[in-house]
Amino acid sequence: MAGDRKRLHPVGEPMNRRTTTLAVAVLAAVALVCGGTVGLPLVMFGQADAEAAACEVPSLPGSSPVPGIGSWGSVETTNAATIVAVGRQRKVPPRGYVIALATAMQESTLRNLANANVPESLSLPHEGVGRDHDSVGLFQQRPGWGSVRERMTPTYAAGKFYEALLRVDGWQRMRLTDAAQAVQNSGYPEEYQKWEDDAEQLAARVLGLPNIDDIGGGAPTAPCGVDDLGPVPVGPGGWVQPIRAIVGSGFGPRGRSFHAGVDMSKADVRGDPIRAASTGVVEQVKCDWYTTCDRDGNTSERGCGWYVDIRHPGNIVTRYCHMIQRPEVSIGQRVAAGAVIGFVGNSGGSSGPHLHFEVHVNVPSGPYNADRSNAVDPVPFMRARGALLGSST
Known part of the structure; x- marks a missing residue:
């Protein structure tokens, strides 16, 4: 829960969904809309499909769910892809995606949770019900983070998390759990650390990469123009512009x-x-x-x-x-x-x-x-x- 020292697990939901491998059943990717607005998850099964989809306006989460990856189901993977997409749009370094995913894994098991103590939340789209004070959404944010509707909107919730993370001095050099705790103020500050490996692997998979450290290399694949963090064309001599400016x-x-x-x-x-x-x-x-x-x-x-x-x-x-x-x-x-x-x-x-x-x-x-x-x-x-x-x- 963000903003309180007490942490309660969602009702009836186990907190041991740790996975040791995230097999690639499908290649899930985050495509940015041409023109720079936030892209939402699209599934890419091959190069022709990828090129056709990359310039389409993606649908809202829930109307075109992303297939699951490893032990994470379609709902959780769709939310993970949305979190990464928001980070990319905001130019957050890749380490930030990992911290955000690990936080949401711990707080909500990557599900957009309503709260039995917050009646308004039960009337909004949700993927489970918790009872943790008045916390709702992927990051279990309390009222100081926004309205109930805002906190239960995944793009808004992820954006607010990144805003807070980027204000933490030296966050990229911290242990994952320390950076997450600086944002969340949880009563269980060490619990985020156990999700680091899963978060790294899931971030890489939704980006279509074998490893999160590989972000930025490779051959050009985006027909509507190279996005901020995706692959870039490398010249025949093996050289590339350091920035486009x-x-x-x-x-x-x-x-x-x-x-x-x-x-x-x-x-x-x-x-x-x-x-x-x-x-x-x-x-x-x-x-x-x-x-x-x-x-x-x-x-x-x-x-x-x-x-x-x-x-x-x-x-x-x-x-x-x-x-x-x-x-x-x-x-x-x-x-x-x-x-x-x-x-x-x-x-x-x-x-x-x-x-x-x-x-x-x-x-x-x-x-x-x-x-x-x-x-x-x-x-x-x-x-x-x-x-x-x-x-x-």
């Missing part, structure tokens, strides 16, 4: 200083995914400001804020600066071209949300060797590799 400030001298990369931005760029420009190994994950990078920077500060260096074959290093929070990767991790490594922000020496992108060549082995002396202009470098910066493809 306009190149503003270019490479070269800037007054008394030297701009060793290019700045890429557009309207509403904050929170957009940043992708590895090519396959490589993460060499640096760092905040280079002496206090914290978990806030907006300004022009009086110096450095990249949260940044990542990736070493590619041929002694090439790419750098990605000013991320909104700690990056999604770790030192030594191998990443594929197009894999999401972080999200656009405004940390460090920055005047507004953007990606500062650098390319370094002939970089000696070891960290800290990518510097001004081996930096090259990313625009012609990427153009030569079939990944034109600032283009729509």
